[in-house]
Amino acid sequence: MTAPTITPVLPLTESDTEAEIRSAVRRICESFDIDYARRCHDEGRPPTELWRALGDAGFLGLNLPEQWGGGLGMAGLTIVAEEAASTGNYLVMLVVSSAINGSVLSTHGTDEQKERWLPGIADGTGPLAFAITEPDAGSNSHQLRTSLRREGDGYVLSGQKVFISGVESAAAILVVARFRDESGELGVPCLCIVDVDAPGVTRTPIRMPYIGPDKQWQVFFDDVIIARDQLIGGERGGMRAVFDGLNPERIIVAALENGVARQALDKASAYANERTVWKTPIGAHQAVAHRLAKAKVDLELARLMTGKAAALFDAGATDVGAAANIAKYAAAEAAIHSVEAAIQTHGGNGFAVEQGVSDMWWIARLMRTAPVSADMVLNYVAEHLLGLPKSY
Structure with missing residues (x-):
């Protein structure tokens, strides 16, 4: 294991700030009736009201850098996730938008990309979905077939993803693809952000037994145009x-x-x-x-x-x-x-x-x-x- 930049500390009791966050998250979640999540599921809609309430209170981006509304790290976000789930609100987008996409953009995004996406992740107005799994590439991500190839001043994205959470409430999707070179060979993974309503993006829901209000989707990318500033980490940094x-x-x-x-x-x-x-x-x-x-x-x-x-x-x-x-x-x-x-x-x-x-x-x-x-x-x-x- 590479040495950490600071000495890890695992406190066995919560600080006053952490206890206050836990109490506040619980109050917000319990302000919605006990059947809220089940009702959202039955009506086919995401838990937007609860999501926005947590965002307005500043709890969706606690893991982000302080300048983007965070500063309490992953430890802070674990409090939000655990406390919400303990009230019956299993907010999968905390995993997808806040934890995955927030971490990736904080570390690998350009200043412009951070300015564009991190505020919406933090306040809940612009959550991002994450797409890596494919029908023939689950745990073996090295077999991904979704591709990104150069065309003109940008790129073209083609492929299919499956079991993608929360697309219905997302502003965009962070997609893991593989770069296709001039010979047609698929190379290293790369990342790009795709607007959910971009031409060539379509989706179909996957029927699931009750889990929560966030749906699961198959998402198709049919020659979707990707600008250079939509890449995260460049062609080979994915x-x-x-x-x-x-x-x-x-x-x-x-x-x-x-x-x-x-x-x-x-x-x-x-x-x-x-x-x-x-x-x-x-x-x-x-x-x-x-x-x-x-x-x-x-x-x-x-x-x-x-x-x-x-x-x-x-x-x-x-x-x-x-x-x-x-x-x-x-x-x-x-x-x-x-x-x-x-x-x-x-x-x-x-x-x-x-x-x-x-x-x-x-x-x-x-x-x-x-x-x-x-x-x-x-x-x-x-x-x-x-x-x-x-x-x-």
Whole structure:
């Protein structure tokens, strides 16, 4: 691991400022009724009102440099993501727009690109989607087929992306493509920002079980004209920029999952205290209590690892991949265990939509698979931390 620019510090208690942010985020989220996210999903619209409320309060860009409305680093953004998710608001665009695109543009954008895009990311008026996954290139990003080739004074973008979050609420999409040289060969990855309404950009929704109000899309780029100032990091600077966005992605996904786990355990604990069978609250029985207690242990360990990953990132450590991947893995498992425990604790009520317990299953289970699967995280740990032969 490359030495960080400053010594990483992992505080075990929150500062007064962090506690105030957590409380304020919760107040904003709870000012919307408990069915808000489900209603947005059912009506086919993004959670714009909540997103703008958090943006107006200055919480969507806490990870950005101070001049762009941030200054509290990835650690600050983890508070926002976790607290929002703990109220049932799984804001996937915090991962996509704030964490990935905010980090990439802060590090690799030109002054003009930062001025153009970072204020809208910070205040919620101009969120950006992120497009890397393709039908035939998921974990293996080196097999991307979407291409960018020179034409005149600019470029032409062609290809297809799949499982792209939140395009319906985005002002533009940060697209990962591969540069196609004069011979037609596909080379290194490159990044470009594409307006969602640009000629040649079309999209179709992917039907999903309930996860949250943000939709998933297939996006098609049919000879889309790209100006030079839409490139991020130049023709050959894309791979480094991509990885500078993927570690923040894993950290904020972990924070979201920690929030899901908290919500599940809060609901389950309240129910276990209230539900009485044979004159005894069911939480008094070890079969119920131990299941919830084990999930709580998993959650606290995941939160600790998420904090470590954020601290390493904020300290400027070049390689935070191990901590970010482990945090994402641990948080996804903790969320699944917590939701499973909550459903089992509620019995048949765990499947009643009005209880709001089964809704949590989809977001919890999704994150075991995306944005990097649990299996690929274990491959990473085996190879890079244990020195085992590469298995893929």
